[in-house]
Structure formats: structure tokens, C-alpha cells
Amino acid sequence: MSANLLQCVFSAEQVRTHEPNAAEQSAVSMYTLMERAGKAVFEQVIKHYPHAQNYVVLVGVGNNAGDGYIVASLAKQAGKHVTIIAAAPDKPLTGDALTAQKAWLAVGGEISNYDPLIIKAADIIIDGLLGTGLKSKVRDPFTKLIQTANDSPLPIVAIDLPSGIDADSGVVQGIAIQAAVTVTFVGIKQGLVTGEGRAYTGKCEFTDLGVGQAFTQLATPSAELINYDTTQGLAKRQSNSHKGSHGKLLCVGGNAGTAGAIRLTSEAALRTGAGMVKVYTHADSVLAISIGRPELMVTTTDLNAALEWATCIAIGPGLGQDSWSQSIFETVIQHCVAHNKAIVVDADALNLIAQQSAPIVLKNTVFTPHPGEAARLLDCAVSDIESERYRSARKLAETYSTTCVLKGAGSIIANDTKAWVCTDGNPALAVGGSGDVLTGIIAGLIAQGLTTEQAACLGVTLHAKAGDIAAQRDGERGMLPSDLFAIVRELVN
Structure with a gap:
């Protein structure tokens, strides 16, 4: 298998367009690909659920159904008890899907109508209802089947993508299969790894069906998948380095009553390895920031000197x-524009940028918006951001000539030429203050000499991996953003 395919995502259109050419170049028929897809799904079912005996395969009317019929035939031949439930039994199939259906009937298989009792009696559900072509809300009879499958306690294995998910955006089209495992083919669909899609996909298993090499020659990925293990870390320090060698970071924020946010940012930067960290803050916040963390320098006067x-x-x-x-925001922005200094912009600084009459164009920056801040920056609704996460991240990068980190499940990092999606992370990170820590990590990495793009990619994966480790140790609920400090320190070393 082409190794770099495991690190790339593609639009559904790219896979649809280039799959037949890749098959032709690899001298395999499209039906052979369908057989390989069915075999790959069956192998994953056996790997994850070896003891399942009673299979229910839900099929629609397209190629996804064809894959489902092949899974059913293989399972039946392996001695499993298999029931196929067709969403639209009266609608005739065509092409390869029809060939697969005939093969199922030839091994003595039958096609059943919807019956919730059949689903109740099963050990596992295979979802072959809707494929990548879905562009509108799911309608009956598909709605009913998806609802029944989701209501059952059984694990669901989705073929190519969970039915009801938009393959490109990951948005749920009214209702979608909540898969435990999704087996996707030829190219990983970009909607599986971010936003809602990530929550419905479960464990994503990928197979190139033996046409990966040809496919990579034909298709350009829409984004690269990154995680802590694939991102290049920091170089070893020189033995004669000193605190000045590792950057001087100024953290600006912490108005009266919100000192905690900038304290989290500044301490995260120290824990990531920044040499010296100074906080410029409101006079009322000094004590709250300095207490218990004497390594932070805190000032309330002479912002220009800082x-x-x-x-x-x-x-x-x-x-x-x-x-x-x-007034502080304006002074900082003017200084950074005049001196081309690297700056990480988060939270209310993003909201202040959104209020300007024309976009402030800053070179050498990282913006770290959550969907609400992104919506204000692009003057649209939060739902628009979440339904077009890739496009939104790219548009932010272009509009503000920045490296943009669009936070959320499957955070997207984008600049004017490339995009990356982080596959680490979990819901434990969805807590107030988590973003402040991320800002400090990214700024701490820039202080140590990384470019804005490198710092954004490494910072996001470090933060997400630390969240994964914290959740593994103590569970997802009740994690504090400051719990990440010690883990981030372990990871950067």
C-alpha cells in the first residue's frame, strides 16, 4: 500500500473521478475493486469482532450496496448467519451492484424487508446503505433503518463512510450511522476526520484496494493527516545554550477578572520550553498571574519596552x-506589522480583528479561532463554519495571510498553500482554558525558532496528544487544562 495515502485525505469527487482510471492503470476491473472492498470490510469485521455470528447487512441501491452484498456472501461462505435488509427492495440495482446481488442470491442468500426484530437478534450490523454521493437530507426508508441501527446496542461497521455523512464536510445530513468502525477505500474521505464526521466514523480503517500507486499519481490530496508521532519534534539543545537562546515571549492579555487565561498561556509556553516569558497584563491581574509561578515576569507599564x-x-x-x-491591541499590532514579529492571535484579539473595517493583514502570524471566532472573522454563521471546515480554514488563511488553526474535533491547520488535519485529540479538551494552553504551546515553539507553520502543526498535535494521554490516565471528564503542563513537558522532551 502507498504509505503516503495513509497520511492524506481527498474529496469524494477526486475519488469518484480518479478511481476508474487508477483501476484501469492497475489492470483491474471495477467489479474486482468491489470484490476487494467487500473482502476488506469482512476482514476488518473478523479482526475487530471475531466472535460475531449473526450478521445483519443493511443495503441501499448504489455501489455501497454492492459492497454490502459481497460482505454478506463472504460471511455466509465462512459459516456466519447472514441477513440482508434492503432499504428499497423493489428498486432494481444496476451495473456492478447488480452483479454482486446476483452472486449473493447464487450462494443461497435471501433479501429481507425491514424488520427491527431481525436487527435485535444480530451480533453485528454492516452499513451499506448510502455512499459518498449523498448531497441532501436522508429520507425514508433510509431514515428508519439508520435510526433502528443506532438505537440497537450492536457495533456497526460502515462501508466507505457512515451512511448520512457528507463525505466532504463530515456534516450529518439529518441523521447518520454511528459507526464503531469505518472501512474506507482508495482515498480517505476528508469528511471522516473532522467535525461531526469524526464523531460518527469510529475507528477509521483504510485500504487502497491495490490501486493506491496509480491513484496517488492522479489525485492531489486536499489535506495531510498529522499526529504527534508523524510531526517532527524539536532539535536537541546545544550544551552551551542559555535562556536567551530559546526566545523571549511576551504574552498579552488578562483583563481585570480574566487573569487565568493569560496565566495558562504563559505557563504553557514555559512548559513547552520557551527561554523567557513575560506577561503584559491589567494592574488588577498581577497577583493572580505571579502567585505560585515565580518564573513568569509580569508587567503593567511601558508596553513598548516589553x-x-x-x-x-x-x-x-x-x-x-x-x-x-x-489601545493595547492597537499598539501590539502596529509593533508587529512594523517589525515583522511573529505573533499568535487568539480569543478576544481575534474578536477585535473581526471588528476592523478592513482585514488586518499580518505576515508571520498564527490565528487560533474556535468556530465562533472564525464565524466573526468571516462574518458568517457558526453553522457555515462547521459545514465547511476545510474551506473556512483556507479562507481565513487567505483573507488574513495567516497560518490558521481552526479548532474543534479534527483541528484543521491551513496556510495559503496547504492544509493539515490533526488526528489526535478527544472530548476531554472541550473545556474552558484548553485553547489558552494551545496558544501558549504554539507561541513557545515559535520562541524556540520554529516557523509559524511548523509551530502550528507541532503545537496542535502536542496539545491533542497530551489531552489523549491525560484522558487515558484519568478519564475524559474533569480534566483541567493545567493538567496538560506536565505531559506537554514529557512530550517535548
């Missing part, structure tokens, strides 16, 4: 949007 001192800047956590915030 900016001159810094090699890079993080602004936004706890900043607020009052007159104090606005």
Missing part, C-alpha cells in the same frame, strides 16, 4: 474588548 524586548508575542487570552484592551 514589545521591543520580545522575539515573539501571544495576544488575546483574557484580553477583553474594552478601551484598555483596544
